[in-house]
Amino acid sequence: xxxxxxxxxxxxxxxxxxxxxxxxxxxxxxxxxxxxxxxxxxxxxxxxxxxxxxxxxxxxxxxxxxxxxxxxxxxxxxxxxxxxxxxxxxxxxxxxxxxxxxxxxxxxxxxxxxxxxxxxxxxxxxxxxxxxxxxxxxxxxxxxxxxxxxxxxxxxxxxxxxxxxxxxxxxxxxxxxxxxxxxxxxxxxxxxxxxxxxxxxxxxxxxxxxxxxxxxxxxxxxxxxxxxxxxxxxxxxxxxxxxxxxxxxxxxxxxxxxxxxxxxxxxxxxxxxxxxxxxxxxxxxxxxxxxxxxxxxxxxxxxxxxxxxxxxxxxxxxxxxx
Numbered sequence: 132x133x134x135x136x137x138x139x140x141x142x143x144x145x146x147x148x149x150x151x152x153x154x155x156x157x158x159x160x161x162x163x164x165x166x167x168x169x170x171x172x173x174x175x176x177x178x179x180x181x182x183x184x185x186x187x188x189x190x191x192x193x194x195x196x197x198x199x200x201x202x203x204x205x206x207x208x209x210x211x212x213x214x215x216x217x218x219x220x221x222x223x224x225x226x227x228x229x230x231x232x233x234x235x236x237x238x239x240x241x242x243x244x245x246x247x248x249x250x251x252x253x254x255x256x257x258x259x260x261x262x263x264x265x266x267x268x269x270x271x272x273x274x275x276x277x278x279x280x281x282x283x284x285x286x287x288x289x290x291x292x293x294x295x296x297x298x299x300x301x302x303x304x305x306x307x308x309x310x311x312x313x314x315x316x317x318x319x320x321x322x323x324x325x326x327x328x329x330x331x332x333x334x335x336x337x338x339x340x341x342x343x344x345x346x347x348x349x350x351x352x353x354x355x356x357x358x359x360x361x362x363x364x365x366x367x368x369x370x371x372x373x374x375x376x377x378x379x380x381x382x383x384x385x386x387x388x389x390x391x392x393x394x395x396x397x398x399x400x401x402x403x404x405x406x407x408x409x410x411x412x413x414x415x416x417x418x419x420x421x422x423x424x425x426x427x428x429x430x431x432x433x434x435x436x437x438x439x440x441x442x443x444x445x446x447x448x449x450x451x452x453x
Contacts, residue, residue: 135273138259142242143277145216145257151181153214153238154203157222158187158229159376162296162331164221165196167244167271170289171218172203174280185210187229193376198330199292200285213237220244221267223426224254244270246297247426248417262428265305268293272313287320292327300332304412304430335380338371342378346396350385356451357392357414359385362440364399375400382407395447403437406447419450 132140146152152175156164168184175182184203192201207230217238223245225232235241235254243255246269248262264270268290275282282290294314298306301314318324342363350361363381368374375398386394386409393414398405406423408416410430417432423446425434436443 135259135261138257139273139277142218142244142257142259142274145240145242146175146218146274147278149180149216149240151211151215152183153211153217153234154182154184154220155210155217155222155228155231155234156184156186156220157227159189160186160193160196160221161379162196163266163268163293165192166199166289166291166293166296167220167267168218169199169201169203170268170271170282170286170293171220171274173200173286173289174275174278174282176203177283177286178280183210185231187231189375191374191376193379194336195331195334195376195379196292198326199289207231210234213239215239216242218242218244219255220271221247223247223260244274246270247428263305265303265307265310266294266297268297269310269313272317282317282320284321287317287322288326291317291322291324292331295324295327296331300328305428332380336371336373336377338368338373339377341371342367342373343381343384346381347384350388352388352390353448354390356448357390358395358447358451359388359391359393360395360397360444360447361385362397362399362404382409385409386411393447393451395444397440397443399440400435403435404440404443405433405435406443407433408447414451419447422450 154168154172156168172182172184183205185205225235241255242257244259246264246267346361346363352359382396392411394409396407410416415429417427417429420427420432420434423434
């Protein structure tokens with residue numbers, strides 16, 4: 132039995148033995164984090180367990196994910212302070228939970244399900260971690276199988292959302308034959324793929340267009356580094372009447388430049404500049420993010436730095452120069 136199989140078995144035993152589940156994921160959740168959390172909650176409720184989902188502030192389900200059944204979601208104030216069993220998705224450290232980190236401190240057992248190589252084991256009692264997995268949702272399927280719980284259409288929609296978003300619609304190098312087989316299995320349950328595609332990739336607030344025009348107009352090409360970067364200010368969002376959850380795909384608008392071996396988008400927040408990094412493969416942007424307290428993958432990562440914008444972009448340049 133492999134280490135991953137052992138971890139899945141331990142996690143399944145802990146979950147099966149719990150009368151109630153508290154389920155969380157990283158702040159500002161994406162499709163993989165929230166989709167995985169909701170999938171476990173729905174599956175647990177189907178077998179008669181209590182299960183709630185929450186995440187730290189800013190507490191708002193991204194508009195692009197509102198098509199999912201979010202009935203298990205509760206605000207942080209209603210999340211158990213001392214849960215019997217806490218299952219965390221897509222977050223390798225307690226600080227990624229925001230104010231819900233206190234629930235992790237009071238939990239009977241903490242299970243971490245993640246596919247980021249930056250998840251080192253310093254957080255969590257049982258780790259279901261595989262950096263070769265395309266998404267945490269892929270590991271969630273394995274966890275549900277270990278539990279022997281059926282995957283219905285509601286659960287399958289959440290899981291496929293996680294896989295589709297974290298593989299970039301099956302375009303990223305993490306897409307494997309196994310990922311495609313899992314996707315086919317979820318489709319066979321009755322998921323309509325166009326529901327995910329239209330909601331996640333083909334629907335934006337009108338204000339997004341104005342923000343995108345501003346950010347793309349600022350884009351800078353540094354040919355010697357193969358770097359294309361830009362930034363978005365809080366004032367840009369206020370003028371357009373949109374929030375940060377509405378502009379998640381902006382980094383993809385920047386990375387399509389042919390010259391962009393690496394693309395960077397800096398987003399101004401009250402806590403500093405939140406940086407999204409993307410690579411075409413030659414550069415490990417995960418290492419750059421980890422050097423500044425962030426994390427992610429070889430080709431997609433991020434970090435937050437409290438510094439002037441020029442200092443943040445210089446930190447990225449230094450990372451690229453090695």
